Amino acid sequence: MNHDVTLVPFRSSDAALLSHWLLAPHVAKWYKEPQEHLDWALCPPVGGERAVIAVNGARVGYLRWQAVSREILDSVGLKEIPANSVDIDILIGEVSYVGRGIGPQALQLLIKHLREDTSIPLLGLTTSIHNHTAQRAYRKAGFRDLREYDPPGYGRCLLMVMSLSHEV
Template identity: 25%
Template structure:
């Protein structure tokens, strides 16, 4: 059996690379209406084919797709990547000369919500991206209405930079998002 590649560990929290055997986990999480309310949309429950296409297709250069573990239990998903030219333009970083990374994540096991794990995860990932990937800014674009996630990100040192009008298709409509930034 091949040992999972752990990218980093901080006490009982760790991040390991996504593996083919994780398809069923992602299907479980991405068919849970509580998770879909914030990630992908309740009108888009994922089946195996959708998960394989979305999570195991082409990866961008430098992109990492990972499983979040807490006390050795798989509880969620995180990805991070250098932002591409389209995002550089959209977010207004054309004249910025540092390394900008984007990240997205969700805790799929709802029993692990509201326990401070998300804040620890985001802080640990930021530290990893700065120390190991040379990130000088880290950005995310959560929906404006996702106040719980925004509180987590602000506790982890992110600040709102600009409102992105009608930025993300979610549950049948274009939703506003915040561009939030961590400046290393």
């Protein structure tokens, strides 16, 4: 089946859908704080943005991204990552759409959008070292493994990055 993947604006009326996705077992396994994600989506912090992933018009997932300050990067032990790098989170909430290449396509759309902002040096995705589905998807989207680290409360994680400025 041909997937026409698009990123569409997140609306406050998407909150119930996002809540449903965050509680779905295949997502809840990796997203331990659903309420925090929901609150963030409804009222993003400065520099934070989000979108709904749609396939042939159907809403199937969620992306959020945020520029990260030097202070935050240092606090989680990522001292080599340049300030204003963008951290990305993604989920395909509709389980029947998982494993169809939609995550990588959605990430490629986001990368294209973020490339327009030349002040962004690097894009990063953090995933559990055990989330092999996510790691395969991110590699397909063009991200590479940088290193493992231990952000407080998330267990051992893998940081995957894509340089936009060729600095890292």
